[in-house]
Amino acid sequence: MMMRVLIAGVALLALAAPATAAMTVNEFLAKADALKAKGILAIGSSDIALLRQEIATASDVYRAGLAAQVAAGKKPSSCPPPKGTAKIGSDDIINEFRALPAAKRKTSVNAAFAAFMTKRYPCKG
DSSP: OHHHHHHHHHHHHHHHHHHHHOOBHHHHHHHHHHHHHHGGGGGGOHHHHHHHHHHHHHHHHHHHHHHHHHHTTOOOSOOOOSTTOOOOOHHHHHHHHHTSOGGGGGSBHHHHHHHHHHHHSOOOO
């Protein structure tokens, strides 16, 4: 019981802290577009690492949220494959973000990524 409370607490902290500092989908797409416009010169840009880190953080926040749901005895909102085994590329994420209506692009990358994963990996049964 104590372990469940501890896991849920850690997961909630992980959800709260990065969510406030996360960039919006609009900001993410603007940086991705700027990198694409640079072509081969984008290789030296620090924005590549920034965007990768943003998605890595969103993934960690998403998985912490799932762990918190399970620790609380709830059914998880989605059922992704184990970390590192999902076949998701940057184009998948960018295309999903571009498909969002303009009003939804003001949401955080964390929230948009979680919605994408929930849609892509629904729980069976």
